[in-house]
Amino acid sequence: xxxxxxxxxxxxxxxxxxxxxxxxxxxxxxxxxxxxxxxxxxxxxxxxxxxxxxxxxxxxxxxxxxxxxxxxxxxxxxxxxxxxxxxxxxxxxxxxxxxxxxxxxxxxxxxxxxxxxxxxxxxxxxxxxxxxxxxxxxxxxxxxxxxxxxxxxxxxxx
Amino acid sequence: xxxxxxxxxxxxxxxxxxxxxxxxxxxxxxxxxxxxxxxxxxxxxxxxxxxxxxxxxxxxxxxxxxxxxxxxxxxxxxxxxxxxxxxxxxxxxxxxxxxxxxxxxxxxxxxxxxxxxxxxxxxxxxxxxxxxxxxxxxxxxxxxxxxxxxxxxxxxxxxxxxxxxxxxxxxxxxxxxxxxxxxxxxxxxxx
Numbered sequence: 001x002x003x004x005x006x007x008x009x010x011x012x013x014x015x016x017x018x019x020x021x022x023x024x025x026x027x028x029x030x031x032x033x034x035x036x037x038x039x040x041x042x043x044x045x046x047x048x049x050x051x052x053x054x055x056x057x058x059x060x061x062x063x064x065x066x067x068x069x070x071x072x073x074x075x076x077x078x079x080x081x082x083x084x085x086x087x088x089x090x091x092x093x094x095x096x097x098x099x100x101x102x103x104x105x106x107x108x109x110x111x112x113x114x115x116x117x118x119x120x121x122x123x124x125x126x127x128x129x130x131x132x133x134x135x136x137x138x139x140x141x142x143x144x145x146x147x148x149x150x151x152x153x154x155x156x157x158x
Numbered sequence: 159x160x161x162x163x164x165x166x167x168x169x170x171x172x173x174x175x176x177x178x179x180x181x182x183x184x185x186x187x188x189x190x191x192x193x194x195x196x197x198x199x200x201x202x203x204x205x206x207x208x209x210x211x212x213x214x215x216x217x218x219x220x221x222x223x224x225x226x227x228x229x230x231x232x233x234x235x236x237x238x239x240x241x242x243x244x245x246x247x248x249x250x251x252x253x254x255x256x257x258x259x260x261x262x263x264x265x266x267x268x269x270x271x272x273x274x275x276x277x278x279x280x281x282x283x284x285x286x287x288x289x290x291x292x293x294x295x296x297x298x299x300x301x302x303x304x305x306x307x308x309x310x311x312x313x314x315x316x317x318x319x320x321x322x323x324x325x326x327x328x329x330x331x332x333x334x335x336x337x338x339x340x341x342x343x344x345x346x347x348x349x
Contacts (some may be wrong), residue, residue: 059300129241138276139343152240153279154247 005048005077008034013039013047014079027078037083038093041069045098056105060141064111065090065115070100085115094120112139129153130155181317184230184256185310187219191229196278197236200296201262205233208299212307220306220310226252231309232286233302235281237265237278243285256316258309261288262302264295 010028011020017040018032032040044050050071056067065085072078085092094117096103107126108118114137117123125132129152136151137143147150173181185318208215209222221228228256231243238246250259261282264270282288289312292305316322 077203129239132240151236151276154285 003073004080010048010077010079013043014081015052015127017043017081023080024078027080028074029080031082034083034085034092037069037081038095038098040081041095044071047074047081048077050079053099053101054078056109056138058109060113060139062141063087065113067109067115068091069095069099071099076139081130081148081156082145091118092116093118096120104132111137114139114140122144167287170187182268185314185317187221187312188230188306188310189223189228190231190233190306191249192233192235193224193226193249193281194235195237195242195266196239197265201235201266204296204299205235205262205302208302213299213303215303215306218303220303223249226250227254230254230313231258231260231306231333232268233260233281234266234286234288235262236280237269237272238282238285239278242279246282247286256322258313259286259291260292260302260305260309262297262305264293265291266310267291269294283318335338 003072004026006026007020007022007028010030013028017036018030021029021031023029028063030040032108050073051071054070054072057070059066061084066085067083068070069081070078071081075156083092090113092115094103094106095104096117096119103120104126106120107123109115110120111125111127112125120149132151133149133151136146136149163168192202194202205222207213226232230253232253233248234246250257261267261284265272266282266288267276270279271273273280279285290305290309292301294301297305316325
């Protein structure tokens with residue numbers, strides 16, 4: 001069994017991308033920028049052998065979207081690479097070529113938050129129903145169902 | 159042929175022998191099919207418990223079928239998500255007449271804990287006409303058996319009345335609205 005990564009090791013490998021902090025005994029967070037996220041993920045992959053994507057979490061902070069890539073490897077340390085995305089015209093480079101499972105998460109996040117992942121080969125609907133109206137993102141905090149809009153299901157009144 | 163109870167004496171007058179045989183067989187051995195319209199699987203587990211030897215509904219002739227085209231009763235578990243609603247409608251339309259629908263659990267009735275969310279419809283009744291609701295989260299297997307028995311009672315009543323129209327609510331044309339009293343009520347409403 002391999003040892004957990006120390007904060008110093010992560011600081012040495014990913015410190016150039018942004019502030020590194022230890023959130024839990026096995027979880028280390030790196031806060032970085034949108035354009036540096038791909039390089040940070042590649043460095044974590046190659047330098048820290050984080051070859052496994054646990055999940056991509058997104059939260060709507062009200063002022064911005066917070067996107068976190070949770071990576072781990074055989075050392076069982078979770079490296080959370082966190083970026084903040086502005087609410088107007090949210091757009092992030094896709095990482096589906098570095099981490100293939102990220103493609104599914106990116107489709108879900110695009111469905112529910114409307115974040116565009118540049119370079120994704122097929123950013124189609126995956127989780128909402130097919131007849132969901134365009135440009136309605138239900139997990140955004142400021143989203144409210146518009147009265148009179150058809151959100152899918154059965155059209156006619158029985 | 160002498161009918162053995164009241165309901166069938168009326169049937170005998172207008173049904174052929176084959177129709178009477180089919181009606182008898184349908185009431186004695188209903189075939190059910192199960193449709194998960196977005197449930198958390200608790201209701202499905204209870205239905206499995208109903209079908210397996212502990213409760214063993216096959217001794218009553220209730221048989222679970224894989225295809226809706228062979229089934230008389232559709233058991234819908236869970237809230238109807240917007241994605242599943244057209245599929246539920248299509249499943250229902252594939253069933254042969256006469257067909258009956260049981261909506262299972264709190265979610266099947268009014269959405270349960272999912273009520274009002276952006277991705278669910280209010281009720282199974284918005285998609286297909288429901289005959290029997292089963293309360294509970296999830297309902298116990300004996301309640302499911304009771305619901306099927308109740309559905310069979312309704313089916314027998316339908317046979318007596320020659321269709322399901324007797325159960326639909328009468329369309330009451332609204333009467334002329336009464337003249338609102340011209341007293342001080344309007345002032346109160348405005349304030």
